[in-house]
Amino acid sequence: MDTALVRPPSPTYTAITPVTRAPEKDQPASSTDLPAEDTVRPSADSSGSQRAATNEQNRASDGRADQSALERYTPAVTRQNVFDEDSESLIYVATNTETGDVIRQIPSETLLRLRAYSETVAAYRTQVEEQQRSSSENEAVQRTV
Incomplete structure (x- = not known):
């Protein structure tokens, strides 16, 4: 039994996986080894550690400044x-x-006032419609009499 409403199966896709290989060794273009007497020796009081300490102090003071600014401008x-x-x-x-x-x-206050106004208009409209119905019923009763 063959029907035209049957869809052919959707194609399946296979993932293409690249072949893994060992990384190539990076060789420098020129030799950078220097003799011991030509190298720079760090001083006993390293300036890098001083910079790190001052950066931490600056970050702490910036955090306090940001917090106080936030408190000042946020009510x-x-x-x-x-x-x-x-x-x-x-x-x-x-x-x-x-x-x-x-x-x-x-x-907002404006929206609350608009809601109150629309409710008042709707109540007035139903009141007028009821008065019109009662007056038309009274006229119909008077015609039949």
Whole structure:
């Protein structure tokens, strides 16, 4: 039984693996061995260790400076989740503890006002529709009488 809806099997791919070989020895182009009297000897008080110590001190002081700069420019913030009974929604409020200013509010005050406005318009619309229905029913009753 042969049907046209059967797909041929998908092709399989085999990974091509390269043949591993031993690494080649690197030979320098010229000899760099110097006699002992021509080589530079490090001093007893190595300057490399001094540089490493000063770098560590600089990193520590930079870390403290970065932390203090972060504390200076980042305000202390308190975060709260408040349930607003008027809009029946949960509101996230972040306030600056030093000034008391609201830094961030989700949903925003504008959105809360728009929601209240749309609910008021919807309530007014249903009220008008109910009045129209009751007046049309009264007219129908008066016509039948």
